[in-house]
Amino acid sequence: MGEGRQYWLMKSEPDVFSIDDLARSPNHTTSWNGVRNYQARNFMRAMKLGDQVLFYHSNANPPSVVGIAEVVKIAYPDATQFDPQDPHFDPASKPEQPRWDVVDIRFVHKFETSLSLDVLRGQPRLKGMELLRRGSRLSVQPVRAAEWNQVVRLGRGRADG
DNA sequence: GCCAACGTTGGC
DNA sequence: GCCAACGTTGGC
Secondary structure, X not given: XXXXXXXXXXXXXXXXXXXXXXXXXXXXXXXXXXXXXXXXXXXXXXXXXXXXXXXXXXXXXOOEEEEEEEXXXXXXXXXXXXXXXXXXXXXXXXXXXXXXXXEEEEEXXXXXXXXXXXXXXXXXHHOOOHHHOOOOOOOEEEEOHHHHHHHHHHHOOOOOO
């Protein structure tokens, strides 16, 4: 069988959908729709039940990792791609062969302290993190186990990092 | 609001 | 298949 639990990071603009919105959602769960980038989609397709997700607020002040979610439903077609009224409508995607997927994620935990990019950049152990790469725009990205552990340790209370 | 870094599109 | 033009993301 495959490896164990894997780790990911997903970006959302808090003005559009914040971690508090996730916590307030029915069953604390939402479908992650609107992804229209193939690399990000492929990462979602690789997600398994129970995979853990860092929830990141982009276009925020400051941009920060704010908590944890988990995958509760694996990839399935994104309904918004077929809805002409939806901003994410994709006229080229056919229902027989959907181009875009979602996964469902559920709220797990909100950090006591949000971890800004500045704070994360100050962590030598996070040097190779995709999020911190200059020009990194991927809205769904993998996180290494060591990076996950470090970020969560920071989020649980920044006493000694 | 600026702009760097990408991704996509379309002419050729 | 190249590449210029254009659109988007997202930090600053």
